[in-house]
Amino acid sequence: MDMIKEISCAPVSRRESRRLDRREIILNVAAQSFLEQGYASTTMSSIAAALGGSKGTLWSHFPSKEALFEAVIDRATAAYRAKLSEILDTRGDFSTTLKRVCAGIMEKILSPEAVSLYRLVVAEAGRFPEMGRIFYNRGPRRTWELLAEFLSSAMNDGIIRRADPLDAARFLVSLCMADCHQQLLMGMIQSAPPEAVERDIDRAIAVFMNTFAADAARLDG
């Protein structure tokens, strides 16, 4: 009887499962509030109210507002990372794949949730140093690593010149984020028009290929 308990690390007991469900719901509600209101403007009371539940329950799951916030950021970045891994589909020739990958990255990065998350991180990074680190490692870093893997194989195939794949990936991503993303962040636009995104992608790839094509001039020694 005890054996069954021990061999399963996932929650078996129904109680535990229900509790995790509740926790999940709390995190959803809290995430929504934090992402669209910011940290300071989000109140525990309003979260409890939105839950339909009581404050006691809230505090039984998270001992403080700060702990809740950290859990939310943790989960949001994890979700972000999960969405990213869907992107890398390297079927087809290089330039087709490159464009598809860029489009995938752009779509994730420009999504309202990602923009809200980015805003929140930038806003609170000064006050919550760990948060910036978590986001950085799970967000941008993962994106670069995924891209770098793809670019690395292209380097091996001699399609683009050999260089640090991670540097190349960072370069490409920063090129993609130069226009629409900036304007979204500063509220100049509410959503990125597809044609503008397309233009960003094309420009980014053009500059990237101009820099990294196999026959391109070396930039540094």
Add this chain to the structure above:
Amino acid sequence: MDMIKEISCAPVSRRESRRLDRREIILNVAAQSFLEQGYASTTMSSIAAALGGSKGTLWSHFPSKEALFEAVIDRATAAYRAKLSEILDTRGDFSTTLKRVCAGIMEKILSPEAVSLYRLVVAEAGRFPEMGRIFYNRGPRRTWELLAEFLSSAMNDGIIRRADPLDAARFLVSLCMADCHQQLLMGMIQSAPPEAVERDIDRAIAVFMNTFAADAARLDG
């Protein structure tokens, strides 16, 4: 008697001058608080306390927290713009000047105040739509325009290929902001080490020249 009053638009009366001084002090204190605490976490009471003055005085100058905030952003962006105009000194040959100009822009952009302001704008742009517009027009836009002016003359001299100067300027600035600025925003570093800034500049210029040098390949039609 009325004439004297009318011909001078600057504050003549000592009362008025004192009042403006007080207003200036309020704006300084408020700016500091908003920039390092964010909007929601900054309290009017704490500002009044830091002033040494009373709340009555505060509210006699600004009818609400929101009004104070707008005035602060207005002034901060104006100050930012003033600092920018110091940058453009086009003596010397093109590449020397280009590097100096980039270094100047980087120095402004990476300064703690500029980073705080950028953070605040990004954080609150969703809630204060006008603020993003003000910042955008007085900050990035001015920077681009200054740079564009310089690049435009370089185009006329045939040093770089003819293109939309504003586009080229935006491109160069976005290249400069790709690394250190990002890391500062996300709290990965507390200040940008000079050698990293130097590296950012060199990379940006290399890519820029690779793209815009007179003999570079056209990127788009």
Add this chain to the structure above:
DNA sequence: AGAAAAGCGTACCATATGGTATGGATATGA
């Protein structure tokens, strides 16, 4: 069936918030 866990509802706490009102001190302008 009965113990325990989890959640709910609500009342409560000290504190702080944005904002108002008032009365007095001080400097300024006519």
Add this chain to the structure above:
DNA sequence: TCATATCCATACCATATGGTACGCTTTTCT
């Protein structure tokens, strides 16, 4: 000199905050 503009200090307001406490019901485990 004298009215007035400005400021300061303080007390105050309704409301809201993060967080605690407690008694009650429902669900789960044994």
